[in-house]
Amino acid sequence: MARARDPIADLRRIAFLLERANEATYRVRAFRSAAKALAGMPAAELTERVGNGTLTELAGVGDVTARCVAESLAGEEPVYLRRLVATEGSDLDAEATALRAALRGDCHTHSDWSDGGSPIEEMALAAVELGHEYLVLTDHSPRLTVARGLTAERLRRQLDHVAQVNAALPEGFRILTGIEVDILADGSLDQDDDLLARLDVVVGSVHSGLKDERSKMTRRMLKAVANPHLDILGHVTGRMVSSRPAGVTGPGDRGHRARTRAESDFDADAVFAACAEHDTAVEINSRPERQDPPKRLIRRALEAGCRFAINTDAHAPGQLDWQRFGCERAALCGVPADRVINTWSAEQLVAWTHTRT
Ligand SMILES: [Zn+2]
Ligand SMILES: [Zn+2]
Numbered sequence: 001m002a003r004a005r006d007p008i009a010d011l012r013r014i015a016f017l018l019e020r021a022n023e024a025t026y027r028v029r030a031f032r033s034a035a036k037a038l039a040g041m042p043a044a045e046l047t048e049r050v051g052n053g054t055l056t057e058l059a060g061v062g063d064v065t066a067r068c069v070a071e072s073l074a075g076e077e078p079v080y081l082r083r084l085v086a087t088e089g090s091d092l093d094a095e096a097t098a099l100r101a102a103l104r105g106d107c108h109t110h111s112d113w114s115d116g117g118s119p120i121e122e123m124a125l126a127a128v129e130l131g132h133e134y135l136v137l138t139d140h141s142p143r144l145t146v147a148r149g150l151t152a153e154r155l156r157r158q159l160d161h162v163a164q165v166n167a168a169l170p171e172g173f174r175i176l177t178g179i180e181v182d183i184l185a186d187g188s189l190d191q192d193d194d195l196l197a198r199l200d201v202v203v204g205s206v207h208s209g210l211k212d213e214r215s216k217m218t219r220r221m222l223k224a225v226a227n228p229h230l231d232i233l234g235h236v237t238g239r240m241v242s243s244r245p246a247g248v249t250g251p252g253d254r255g256h257r258a259r260t261r262a263e264s265d266f267d268a269d270a271v272f273a274a275c276a277e278h279d280t281a282v283e284i285n286s287r288p289e290r291q292d293p294p295k296r297l298i299r300r301a302l303e304a305g306c307r308f309a310i311n312t313d314a315h316a317p318g319q320l321d322w323q324r325f326g327c328e329r330a331a332l333c334g335v336p337a338d339r340v341i342n343t344w345s346a347e348q349l350v351a352w353t354h355t356r357t
Pocket of ligand 1: 180205207234235
C-alpha cells in the first residue's frame, strides 16, 4: 500500500491554489475550514472516520473535502489538487520571471486584525512556502473603520503579537512590522507619529475622497510623500479596473465587490518628482482588480527616477503569489530590479526605512 500523504497539507495547498487563482472565497473557505477541523485529530481517529464514512459528520468537512482526505491517506495526490496543479499556468516572459525571482519579500499585506481573511501566522507560513525572506504586515489605520482599522492601542498589541509569532517562525524568515496608513484629506497620516517611527515599513494610501478635484488631490499626495515616515505610496490612482460577480464577498474581500472606479485626478509628474526627491517608493500594486498604477504612469515614475515596491496587497494567503502580475507590468515598462526595494534583504530594507525615520 502507498504511504499516506499529509491530508491537512493537501487541503491547505488546495486552498492556496484556489486563492491564487482568484476563485470565490466560499470555495477557499471550505478547504481551510476542513484543514482546521482536522488539524488536531489523532491519525488513528482520522483513519477510522475515513474507513466508516463519518468524516462528514464533523463541522467544516463536506463530501469534497472528505474525498480529498481519503485519497491523501491512501497515498494518492487528491484528484482535486491534481487538476488544480495541472491547470495552473504561469505564462510570464523571461524578464518578468527574472524580476519575480529577484523579489525577496512583500511590503503590503493584511491579516484578520483588519480586513484580511487569515491570521498573521497563516499569512507568514504561506510567505515562507513561497520562498520569501520577509513579509511586511500592513493592516489598516483607525479612520478606515469599514476595514476594522487598528487604533494606536490595537497596533501596539499587534506589535507584541508579531514579536511572539516571529520567535516561532523558521530561521531566515521574519515578519516586519508595518501599516497601510490612510492619507487623510489634508495630507497628514492617520496614526501617531511615535508609532509610525517605530514601524519597519509605512505604506500610505488614499482611501477616501478619491473624486476630489485635481489641485486638492495633488496637494494631499505631495504632503504625504514629503512626510519622512512614509516609505511607500500605495495604489497610487485608486482605480478599480475589474470586478467580480456579486455574492462572493466576505471578510477579506474588500476590493472584490462588483464595481469599477476611475483613476483619481492629480498631477502625476509633480507627485513622482516629489517621490524621487524624498526617496519615497511608488507601489506597483499587483491585485488583478487594481493594476495600479497603470503602465503609462509606471513609465513616468521610472523616468522621474522613483524607486518601486512590487506588492500584492494580499488579504489572504493565496494572494501572496500575485506578485507575478505586478512583475509582468513592471517588466513591460522596463523597471529594472535595482529600482525595486523588495529585491533587498530585510536588513537593507529596514536600514533604508529607518534612515527616513
Ligand atoms: Zn489600500
Ligand atoms: Zn491594502
